[in-house]
Amino acid sequence: MAAVPPNVEVSIVPAPTTYRKTILRNLWLGRTGDDTQKSLLEVGKFGHYVVVNWTVFEGEGNGAKLVARGQGSTICAGSWISTYVIVFVDGRFKGSTLQVMGNALGVNGQLAVTGGTGEFALASGIIKVDFDKLTGVDHLTVEVYTPVFLGPCYAAAEN
Secondary structure, three states: OOOOOOOOOOOOOOOOEEEEEEEEEEEEEEOOOOOOEEEEEEEOOOEEEEEEEEEEEEOOOOOOEEEEEEEEEEEEOOOEEEEEEEEEOOOOOOOOEEEEEEOOOOOOEEEEEEEEEHHHOOOEEEEEEEEEOOOOEEEEEEEEEEEEEOOHHHHHHHO
């Protein structure tokens, strides 16, 4: 094993972990409108690069409440690949984020949740996408797991 530089600390820490499962249903991702996306680069037959600021509503229709934004980018190089952050702007999860990646854009499929912050710190999971061809809106069901650390050192810190 290589020597560890003095400014790096490496240790094995026993940290019994359990996970909190959170499921968010009835979310609708809107990808249309003047303020939701901007094409930055179009490279002929090679592909496209688009910066996005999509809306995420709880519920559908005129009474739906804006709860988050999908902010990031998507590229088309054979198929659409997206990487963005869902930034919660209202409600219980306001200020929390989920990092999302995948190629379920305009189709039914799944996206990977590869991280998060706030209520979703260190999250992992999936987002099931059901694309509504009639409206062009994605119906999202988010299923994420966030670690809840257990053990004496964590219990002492909470007291």
